[in-house]
Amino acid sequence: MASEKLNKFQMKLTKIMGKIAGNKLLLSLRDTFIMAAAPLMIAGFAIMISSVFLDPTGIIFGNSGLHLGSLISGSEKAFLVSDFAEGLRTLQGYFNLFINGTMAINALLVVAGFAFFGSRRFFPKNKEPIVVTFYALAAFFITLPWTVTTLDTKGNEVTINGIVNSNFIGQQGIFTGLIVSGITIYVFNKLIQKNVTFKMPDTVPPAVAKSFESLVPGVVTLAIFVIVAGVLNGVFDTSLPEALLWLLQKPALAVAATPLFAVVAIVSTPILQWFGIHGTSVWGPIFGLTWNINDNENIMGTAQHLYSTLFMNFTVVSSGALTLAPIIAIIIFSKRADNKKIAKLAIAPGIFNVSEPVTYGLPIVLNPILFIPYLLSWVIPFFLGQLLTEIGLIPIITNNVPWTVPPILSGLLYSGSIMGALYQAFVIVIVVILYMPFVRVANNLANKLD
Template sequence: MNEKKSFIEKISDFANVIAGPLAKLGEIPAVAAIQNGMVGALPVIIVGSLFLVVYVLGSPSVGNSGSALLPFLEPFADKFAWMNSITLSFLALYCSVSISESYAEKLDVDTKSAGLLGLASFIIFTIGGLDEAGGIAVTAFSASGLFVCILTSLISVKIYALFIKKGFTIKMPDSVPPNIGNSFASLVPYAVCFSICWVIRTLLGFDMVSWLMGVLSPLISGADNIFVAISAKFVGMLLWSVGLHGENMWTTLFTPFGTIWLEENAAALASGTSIYNLPHVLAAFGNTGLDRLMVWPAAAWPVIFLMMRSKVQYHRTLGIACLPPAIFTIVEPVVFGLPLALNPYLLIPFILSGTVSFGVGYVLLSTPFFGKFFAAPPWATPPFVLGPLGTGDIKTAFLPIVAFVIGLVIYLPFWKNYEKSCLEQEQENEALESVGKR
């Protein structure tokens, strides 16, 4: 038992080496603002991408059959696809508001003024004039402009907060209502931010979005690979194994990338690419997508299955209680209840099952046999529904079953030992008549 304990301590120490800096990172107001802001823009992504699901059902060019699944939708297919262009493909525009407001909340300044400032700064910084057709180019509003929108939002709100806090503003007499006073207080920082953005974009003609995409594009595209997937998931599972929220603490940092991949998939789909040939496997990584399809069906579901068949009374009772939330991939009851977290018997299969299953899922989804994610269903959607809804491919409903089998095979040898030890303890407890300990 002592040996087991020191092993747990080792894992725990190792996880803390990673968790410590991550927790610190999450405490930085700018980082928290980006995270909260991206989460704030999520409804736009989710609802917008649902229109794309309807597009897929009514589009003959998508899929292999050559005819639309719901032919009566065919005349409207393009109209549904258009919604993608003004929701998901305007993502950076929406984020410039939500990230600015989140940052203002962290810096404790007026969120409405900051949200508008962030939006205006982003537009001024990215649009330098009309194009030849007399319109404005909206490329910068798409996920390509995401990093720039993060930058303009943070910097403009920071400038705003500095001016407000140093009192370098136009002040109104106390008799002026606060709302009016606020809009005047904003004038100086607004003028400063606008001027900076205008000088860089319009006067000097520097288009940061194109420049950054030129520099980062290969990096961003290249990051969608199986090594990134496996190592990212390993760290996420390691954090969960000591009872820390792996997704919220770690995986969420991939959200900007996952969103760019999702947008690229959606744009490719809307321009006629088949769901089977979309460019990105890890689309929507950081919040939903393949992660939710493969990980908990492998790392949590087999345990609940084994618990319900266990000889230990306590396992059976808890297993039944854990099942309904787990269907929606809410796993805290089993992670903390059994527990899986800090459990010397089950720690290895726990980390292994989620990581291996995610890797297998990556390989499977990268083949042309499966559709890729172009829509972002909410993460708590049951995996059997999440796959078909997000990829438009009904076959993806089988992937959680594959994950379950992988998980079960990995857990089985470890579970037998664990069950035995629990059974011995249960009998010991009964013998000592020390019931009520649980």
């Protein structure tokens, strides 16, 4: 009986999700994030190696982990000033270069990909979608803030002009990049459709003619963003990415003063992440003013806050709900060889809670079928952890543990109790079961589209 109900549920879900998955916009966005997946998977492995194996204060060498640094040099303080630790930091710098060339420019990858795939799907008569990509990138750079505020050698704050703020070519700029790219797709291709172009003689080589034909649509498109950037800078002393980020942060800050803070934070973070917007870009500053303070007071023993950043890490980020659980579900329940290969590649970083290979590799981002289990993989572990803490089975989280500590072990270290480890093991099982019907639906839908 239960099997029949599950099959009916899967059939209904397949039908609904099939309609959603066929949407041109979602298909364009999906193709964009799949295109960007490979560089982000490289970044995921680099983060794992840098944060886990090379960090002198991390879980291998630090006193919050295996204490190998203290064992090598006699004390953590002596180890941190040793040549060995300096060598590790040098290697970290090299591995961070992988991140600089991948995750740090993620917004640029998204702008380029969405302009290309969006043009192909919405304007198939445009035989040169790469030209739209060039103009989308140009428009994106027009909207970026070209000033950087930093500290000089005396500690004074100085503003340097003429340097693009690199924060917005990475995760924080994705939302802006999608908007800019979408407007560019529409305006540029519409002008091409209406023949608002320079017409070159037939004797001109096709490549040259195409280049000149794009001039008028290109000028109009870029002029729109010049006006937007000029108004925002001249009137409001800001840029488009900064303004959009502020618009997202302002309601979050307002909610922070209400009892609904935890609910909104834990529900909105995976929703933002599903759209490709890094949740920490929005919530990081708010957590800094709220849950991070709770962390410090809990660690010092001056308070007993249930909600804290460490509690979120214990229940969600480091619990395996976002990494090992979907990986195990794919390996067990998926019949697709391509998904199984991606899942196996994601195991190593997934053990250390690096989620990019899963999030962007399957992908979970903008995947309508996996949206529900991904959302619930945040909500259920967090509020289950809250319930168990309130009834006294799990103590208030007071231990500062690196987020890269593997699940179950991290549960033991965060809580100082075997119950913390058992809780994380239970979370992994629950989330694996949660993913099961959705993985099967994804298989059925993929097989129909093949």
